[in-house]
Amino acid sequence: MTHVDMAETGRSTGNTQAAAPAESRAVYWRRRLREGLGPGTWRRGLVVAALALLDGIVMMGHAAIPNRVGSLGSLVETFLPWFGLAVPVLLVCALWRRSLTAMCALVLPVFVWFNLFGGLLTDKSGGGGDVTVVSHNVAEENTDAAGTARKLVESGADVLALQEVTQDNRSAYEDGLAEAYPYHEVEGTVGVWSKYPLSDTRPVDIHMGWTRALRTTVTTDGGRLAVYTAHLPSVRVKLDAGFTANQRDASADALGEAIKNEPIDRVLLLGDLNGTMNDSALANVTSQLRSAQGAAGSGFGFSWPADFPMARIDQILLRGVQPVSSDVLGETGSDHRPVRASVDL
The missing domain is CATH 3.60.10.10 (Endonuclease/exonuclease/phosphatase)
Structure with missing residues (x-):
């Protein structure tokens, strides 16, 4: 009887030991999720967000870029579709920085690019x-x-x-x-x-x-x-x-x-x-x-x-x-x- 009790006790102890790491992992990922979605996510990646907004503003306002200095407006407009390539690069940066601010800012260049060139994809x-x-x-x-x-x-x-x-x-x-x-x-x-x-x-x-x-x-x-x-x-x-x-x-x-x-x-x-x-x-x-x-x-x-x-x-x-x-x-x-x-x- 004592032997059986010891075995049962051992199994109970083993289960507790096996559950502990699983519980620790769950706690760990909950903590990481709270950190990732905490106030810091809005403060991080401000430079990435600024670049995303700039990309969108340039595409949206390309006709307003003056040609008085080096025909800059025409230069931008000649290669305007390629400004969309900045989006995946900035997206990777935003994910790496875990920045909600940058992710939100990327909506602008995506919307403007598809508004300008989406019709050409069909x-x-x-x-x-x-x-x-x-x-x-x-x-x-x-x-x-x-x-x-x-x-x-x-x-x-x-x-x-x-x-x-x-x-x-x-x-x-x-x-x-x-x-x-x-x-x-x-x-x-x-x-x-x-x-x-x-x-x-x-x-x-x-x-x-x-x-x-x-x-x-x-x-x-x-x-x-x-x-x-x-x-x-x-x-x-x-x-x-x-x-x-x-x-x-x-x-x-x-x-x-x-x-x-x-x-x-x-x-x-x-x-x-x-x-x-x-x-x-x-x-x-x-x-x-x-x-x-x-x-x-x-x-x-x-x-x-x-x-x-x-x-x-x-x-x-x-x-x-x-x-x-x-x-x-x-x-x-x-x-x-x-x-x-x-x-x-």
């Missing part, structure tokens, strides 16, 4: 289309113009708009595109190749001193289209001058005036604008036309640089026609990727 492209157009900066330094011409033919475009057509590479494009595109016009360093007849072609003065824009009428089976192609001045980021976009902005204003005076209702602008639809400095153009990518594409449609696109500076803009699809083609040997869209007349 696929709005459809099939068909009366006319397919492609715009491509073929790059003066492209060493395989003939190969680029073959890839452009394979795109299935009815109308091609090319920028950086030079004396050295012009014959390669004329020869390579002649069979598929019997009509073409070149003014300065821009040109249009078409399966449909072209007429009333003339250079457009964008205040550069040489021709980098033209306007032509494309007579399709469904009616006339006024097609513009333009290569606005390049921009650079310099330590002493910031984002050098003043000449581009002046050219964009001149191009916008030409489009404003266009008598044909159906208008397409195909070109390297060296700026995005978010760039308020291009408002004289973008306020009159809408983006095929934004209306009928999928994703951001980044086109430059070709090996790792970070911005869509090659545009297909339109009015008076309905875009049905828009996409970006593969590399061609240029530092830009071609952009394509199909439209209903």
